[in-house]
Amino acid sequence: GENVEQHPSTLSVQEGDSAVIKCTYSDSASNYFPWYKQELGKRPQLIIDIRSNVGEKKDQRIAVTLNKTAKHFSLHITETQPEDSAVYFCAARISGGYQKVTFGIGTKLQVIP
């Protein structure tokens, strides 16, 4: 099955700085890579995703990059704000697997005002 590794497990940045979270996956059949944000005590919610035929995708202050050859994908948050503080999960989904995804262990991001 798929294995997703995520790092760092914790990340502290000053408000206004950038934050980068990196993930690797093991199965080359994975074709969809969503990122979820989970605020304390809340449910995970999709913030951005990328498909295997795309190298980069942006949505305002967040962007995701994908390197299929190296099986790496990353989340970039620019101009961080205190409300960005949360746990972020990367995930990977294998094509044809009933939409099942495998999650990374999560990164706890703290934005210091």
Place this chain on the structure above:
Amino acid sequence: NAGVTQTPKFRVLKTGQSMTLLCAQDMNHEYMYWYRQDPGMGLRLIHYSVGEGTTAKGEVPDGYNVSRLKKQNFLLGLESAAPSQTSVYFCASVVFGGSYNEQFFGPGTRLTVL
């Protein structure tokens, strides 16, 4: 639309007791999933269902059973709870069709087994 809902929100059990967690969705989604979330381990798939009357094992199925008698409901059962099952349980659902569909999560159930 309520989206994905879970009942109950919190529960404390004693070792050996049984209980059922209910997940309901009103989005007419075919696929439903049960995850457990533990510190430092992310979200791990327990069981899933690809349609009414079907269930399949995920990554960590031992100690759990599931049923999908109605399309909108997915039940997770613990027959004999153990302290290792203390966790936060999330249900999720996905629409059928297409290749890149978002999983919608319920609010979670926090279960403590003493």
